[in-house]
Amino acid sequence: MSRKILLKHIDVPGIRGLKAYRENGGYQALEKALKSMKPDEVTEEVKKSGLRGRGGAGFPAGMKWSFIAKPEGVPRYLVCNADESEPGTFKDRYLMSHLPHALIEGMIVSSFALGANTSYIYIRGEMLYVYHILEEAIAEAYEAGLLGKNILGSGFSLDLYVHPGGGAYICGEETALIESLEGKRGNPRIKPPFPAVKGVWGCPTVVNNVETIASVPHIVNMGGDEYAKIGIGKSTGTKLISACGHINKPGVYEIELGLPAEEFLYSDNYCGGIRNGKKLKAVVAGGSSVPILPGELFLKTANGEPRLMSYESLADGGFASGTMLGSGGFIVMDEDTSIVKNLWNFTRFYHHESCGQCSPCREGTGWMEKLLHKFLDGHATIEDIDLLWDIQSKIEGKTICPLGDAAAWPVASAIRHFRSEFEEYVKNPHSIKDVKHYFRINNLVEQ
């Protein structure tokens, strides 16, 4: 279960440049697609591969492509969502900064499949150094005739541009990203119409995550059927997991979907277990938005089955006892971690990042943050736990975009699995303060 596809050549010296990338099989998929395939055939292979959106929602990529409207005379656009900002997630930045051409090749092949002649990579503004890396790689690709007019003599032309954001988590939501690309505030749009019909500048648009697009050349190379054999069930292929928190070996790992969760957490090939010999308390398996699970529920499902790193297994048990694979932002918390304080931090984050359009989210995230602060200050009552539950339930699924859900799920799951900790804050505020509920203080001051 250690098959590497996306990161196979990550350690090759100079792989960031076009020369090394090509020497290691780069742009073969592009040649194959442009010279021997029709656009729809590429889409068909992606469909067969079972590739699912790697940004978090896990929607089948081939199906998303097949929805794109094709009205006569109207340009279509592919936009890469490189606005990686889900807390705990840093795989796309890693991929783009080390393997820019992997994304560029994916963009060209995918644009070919969709019939897009202008495409954009919307990258987080904070990652402007990666923006420059991509700009340089794109310039190389133009130079080599891999971008621009009549690519490789195929008659297909593509202009590819990088577009920097300005600092807004919400722009990771595809319609907010489109608004932002149009030079507006990142307010998500009401749907319908969906981007596949009316996206950027009113034209049909597909928005895909970096990792999703970077997977496409590999699917073209090996064929969709072959790709579908990797992984487990409907969780096909490999997935980049960015692991962080209280583990020995934080970093980005490419795993074959279906890897046992326990192996991922404890094996030295991956996270290498909990730091400082501490015990596992909880895991947020797919970026800060997904429900938090107590350690034991992360390792084994409610039925006692071993949990696997796959879309289905992580979701086993629904929200009662399961979670989601999400973006692959894997956050581990050890036994000293205060769930309430951590939740306060996450909620503060969502409050800060709410665009402000929908009243439940704009006001609700703020009140959740204030209530959580009450717990930390020792002024909360038992009723406040129910009030907190009530507010989150009025946000979830009640807003234009999923930021509302993302803000609600951590609250709901924390109360569901760690209610006693909230009660402890109410009953014994002082004792908790004494045990340094302001988290484990790292040994930041070097001796």
Added chain:
Amino acid sequence: MRHKDKSEVVFSDDASALIAKIIKRYPVGKQKSAILPVLHIAQAEFDGWLSVPVMDKVSEILSIQPIEVYEVASFYTMFNLKPVGKCVIEVCRTGPCWLMGAEDIVKYIEKKLNIKEGQTSSDGMFTLKTVECLASCGTAPMMQIGQTYHENLTTNKVDDILDDYRNQGVCISHFAKDKIKA
């Protein structure tokens, strides 16, 4: 204030050429799309923040209403709408970094520079900001100064880094100054 009104705002030739190049990336008539990259360049050109005259100039360049620039600039956290120090320190405060002690890093810098979060040191050298997740969770705690990610921070590391910047004494913005060449 450096500029009284937009007529006094003059981009360097390199910046103007780069802006012209960026505008061409979007369909004709959709030049408003260039607003975020142009604001990044403007911030790099004019002391790391966006004054009203600078934003008005951007609206003129993009042929849009000034208010369309204000509403956008105030939405995105990377744009500073008040003057900042020569060097803006942005410490990640979100969950994963914070699990690893980001709060202590912030407190340490506050004490070191004798400022609070959001303030600029009295010598005008440093502004301290806290920001949300910068996708560097595996190397937490971390902070960004200009383009550079400073990761796996400790207090000693912070000392060294800030000393370096103080010695260089340069104005730091997200958009690399040396990349402003069309």
Added chain:
Amino acid sequence: MKKTAFINDKPYSFEPGDTILSFVRRYFERDFVPTLCDAPNLDPYGACRVCSVDVALVKDGPCKAQASCHTPVMENSYIYTDSERIKRLRKNIVELVLTDHPLDCLTCEVNNNCELQTVAARVGIRDVRYPEGKNHLDRKKDLSHPYMTSDFSKCINCARCVRACDEVQGEMVLNMAGRGFDAHIIKSFNNNFFDSDCVSCGACAQACPTSAISDVFESKSVSADKKVRTVCTYCGVGCNLEVAVTNGKVKSIQAPYDAAVNQGHTCLKGRFAFSFYNHPDRLRTPLIRKNGELVPATWDEAYNYIANELNRIKKEHGPDAIGGISSARCTNEENFLMQKFIRAVIGTNNIDSCARVCHSPTALGMQRTFGTGAATNSIIDLKYTDCVMVIGANPTDAHPVTGAKIKQFFMKGKPSIVIDPRRTELARYATYHLQLRPGTNVALLNMMLYYIVMDGLEDQKFIESRTEGYEDFKKHILNLDINELEKVTGVDKSLVRKAAHAYATSPNAMSFHGLGVTEHSQGTYTVMLIADLAMITGNIGRRGVGVNPLRGQNNVQGAADMGCQPHQGAGYLDSYDPEINKMYSAFYGVDVPMRKGLKIPEMYDASLAGKMKAMWLMGEDNAQTDPNTQHVVSAFKQLDLLVVQDIFLSETAKLAHVVLPASSFLEKSGTFTNGERRIQRVNAVVEPLEGTKPDGQIMCEIMKHMGFNQPDYHPGVVLDEISRVVPFFAGVKWDELGENGKQWPVKPDGTDTEILHTESFKLGKGRFQTATWRETEELKSNSEQFPYILTTNRELEHYNNGTMTRRTGNVEILTEDVLLINPADAQKHNIADGDMVCISSARGKIDVKAKLTDEVKSGVVSSTFHFPDIHMNDLTSSVADSEAMCPEYKVVAVSIRKSKGVYKK
């Protein structure tokens, strides 16, 4: 087959495109589903989520909460509007909103008319469960503006104001800044209303569900005793207004959402500029000139004086020594009575109206080509058109509500053409701005026609089946010297060609024109060419096309319809035709004359020649507004009797022998006909100011005083009389006009007409008419000595010569007339921005402040005449349209220099 969905388990059919909310509202009260961010004239926004309902795809299936305002109805879905879950959700949302809203309802200006308050009550809020915390209650009020106010502590971030500003007005002054909890409304950057670019249309205040944005008249408060719907008296758009009255006085004005004309929108003139109506300057008693002074008199004294004088003059000089000028500001009924008085009581055809100085060429030009001198289509057609051409009109200033709609069209990026010497607001948004030299409309339109013919873009089918005279017309067009025309107009011919292609190749193209077309020596010819353009491209007779004059005054259409011109009586019937004369005589019960009557400029000439002895002016200030002021004033001074009916002592009234105090539009009832032929009811809002009488009543009383059998004044009675003589008013009845009126022709059964010429023209076939460009006499004679061209225009804040608007808060917003001058020209004469400039023409000279702008090309200067102190019409000439005698306000040869002795203020 109608599709069905279930509301609370009962089946109902829905229409394609229905959202859940529009579907529910089809069958239930508007507030059946509560909403906060929804507004009748705005697109769905989906942000407040108060409109959430439960939706199950199958009966008893799992429910999902959906925002009803933007979620399409699914066939056979089950919608539950008030499930317990939904009730709790709504309550929670409103509770959250209230945590950041001051709870001072009882002292709030919108108490009992606050949508937040209503929704809070509706969802059963008793208390707010959330602890105190950070809020925005300390935000400061903005009281900087004469009309607009804001108190953003009351803001609930529904963005209705922002959307109203964008979607309704298209001004983009208001916007949301910041993000999330810090999201807040801005008026440009940290600015107040007064210093922002706000055009004070008030759409945001009306859209705001609370009192976060309001106006100084507190138009959303419920304190009014009553609300009366009437029609605005300013421009020809004809906005419906809802006027609130307290203690017999006008309190505030709002725009009804269900108004067909303005859909809840209006401009600062309609909404806010009403305080003139009870201004201390209002005339409150008749005045008679005695020993050179105007002194107060009773109505009887005034009537007796007038009747005696008129009878004497009639006896001594004959009826043709008397003339009347009716007013496009007055109602149809009043205009009808005025022309009836002149024709039937005095016995002359010397009747004209101010349509002479604005749209008489439109009426004539369109009559010659189509047979009917009125807009062929309706404003609503802007929704259906693919290309809009605006010629010589500046509707965002002069017809703001229609202007906003056209601007919305322009902003969508569809093909749009502006033909105007000035870079008007619309020109800035237009695909093609053909910035021609003033006075060359005919040349430019000929260029467009030339390219349409040359490039084979004619609609052959339409030309063959619906028109005549095309072959000759084509020959004429092909003989044009396109390079010469390019030189004359100063517009690049390739640009003209592109514009011609855009107009000719769009599936539906619509044209609008204004006084920049008519107020020229070749005004009528220009109108004919606009009609030619529509015919040659087949853009007549269906939705989204046509020739659409933008009428300057509220009732220009009506004044002409009612017969206030010498050659045509009520209903445009030929007053010189013996058969028709018999019909009119029988109808009025007296012999009416067939002798030719005089048009306004001819009346002045007749007076100066000693042939005209008496004139009666209803609501006109010709001494201010007609061109070549000195000429007009001398004409009035020659008269034995000048009677002026007005609400103020105007410059003209000051010259009168008798002044009669009239009532304003807020004090009278009747009908106005707007620019799209819509006859709408004007309803008296307050009692006439003491001492004043409605113009119609004055007319009836003088008619009776002079022995004519005229019933007492009632608009319904007069309208009934009109419907019996004006063919296209046949089915118009006072009680059946409803709130949105009817568009003429109205058939006897009451059905009205949105679009003219759908099957055939009034003339049978449309007639192509040629026109050859000629330089105006004014420039030919004077341009050597006076090398610049002055063209006059309008600003949004003021109306005409400002009699009304200068007596309102508008004067605080726009304080003076300025001269627009190109910086290159200014430099030549050492003129700086703000300097006083002396402008001279062959008639006179005036001083006005310079404003340097590239809105005008070098060689052209432009100004307004809203402020009489400037005396702009001292400069304008007596040159007029060769066909309709409409004066040429738009081309005046002038010279400019920096004024001596008067420097920058």
